[in-house]
Amino acid sequence: MTKLTQTQLDQAARLSVAPMMDWTDRHCRYLHRLMSREALLYTEMVTAAALVHGDAPRLLAHDPVEHPVAVQLGGSDAGLLAEASAIAAQAGYDEVNLNCGCPSDRVQSGAFGAILMTRASQVANCVRAMQDAVEVPVTVKCRIGVDEQDPHAVLPDFLDHLAGAGVRRVTIHARKAWLQGLSPKENRDVPPLDYDLVMAMKDRFPDMHISVNGGIGSLEQAQAFLDAGLDGVMIGRAAYHTPTAILLDADARIFGTDHATTAEAVVQAMVPYIDAHLAAGGRLHQITRHMLGMFQGRPGARAWRRHLSVEAPKDGAGSQTVLDALSHLGQVAA
Structure with missing residues (x-):
């Protein structure tokens, strides 16, 4: 497959389907691609250690039809992440995304996911190492903060570190993650959404491609965010549970291309x-x-x-x- 340009990937990221554990496997992505030729698709999160020390060919298996497709990595060791990024890029993925938003106990114990919102300098070092290892874009998905952090202070600082490390595209789940007291499922619903803060980050970082994620359930809602000035919208559960409602009309309505199917x-x-x-x-x-x-x-x-x-x-x-x-x-x- 011809390598996609940054511009092409930025365009695809106008609408993306979120990485979802146990859901967005290669069969799911193939199905979604038949509905939309344009939307950016993501793998389930895979840990850097699993790629480096495990069965990478099985974990990274995908069909050429899935492009544009990004792999999401979990980890906090710059060396492991760099090596895993190189493996993923060699396997043909168009983008490598670092998970800084997953709140589960399993990823906390591995020192990655949302807990990295408290370690902005470490994240910056990780993405620099990842960028040095690959030619494809390295992106980040994060929350607006964790636990008792003040998102209005933490999120701008976090994005400052990312921008300083050369990250050009970020997806922000517009909720805090509570690492103690809420289950991963509750963390997808209970913390209140703060879309205004995400919009404010676009004003503060105009050169960064910013996508919003969290609670978005229709193309109408997605288009409203794009019309308001955000660069992209990532949809998760709605795209999985009602894929035709989200993806069948996405190419015409979000991308302005003609891909009519049923x-x-x-x-x-x-x-x-x-x-x-x-x-x-x-x-x-x-x-x-x-x-x-x-x-x-x-x-x-x-x-x-x-x-x-x-x-x-x-x-x-x-x-x-x-x-x-x-x-x-x-x-x-x-």
Whole structure:
């Protein structure tokens, strides 16, 4: 694949699908790419140590159709992150993103994720090492602060350090992360959103490409942020649970390009991919679990979900199972 330019990646980042653990695997990304040719896609977070010391080819496996696609790394050791970045770039990823926003206990104990909001100088050193190791862009995803920090003081200082290290693109989840007292799930909902602070960061750092993340559930909301002056919008759970509502119209509405398709056409286009996955020893439900919300709000959507949930995990289930599920569309489930 031809290397994408910074300008092309910045354009793709007008709308991106957030890295989500256990969700945005390669099957999910392939599905999403069939709906939008333009949006920037992200892997699940993978730790730098896992890439350097583990099965990197398996962890970084992706289909060429996924581009533009970024890998998100977790870590806080500059040397490991640099080595992992080089491995990811060599594997063909268009961008390397450093996770400074995940609040789970597991990543805190590994000294990465949201806890890095308290270590701006260390983060700057990490991204410098990562940039020295690769030619692709190195970006950062962060929160507005953690625990008792004052976001209005912490976030500008954090971005100052990133800018000084040469980071050009940042995605800000517009919530604090509470490292004690809230679960990772609660950290996605309970801390209040502060979109105004993210907007203020664009005024303060006009040369930095800034995307907002957190609580965004529609293309209308995404477009409003772009119209207000932000450079990009990252959508997470809404893009996963109702992918067609977010991604089918994204190319026309957000990017101004013509890529008209339908949910039914996307399902049909998944058949060869499913067949290849099964031929390689995979299971149908590894793919169809990402397809359950494709017809949300339409007659027959419940029957579609039920058919896939029941039939796809069975031994011998194949692409015909998915085509059979399509027959429920247009029918109102009892």
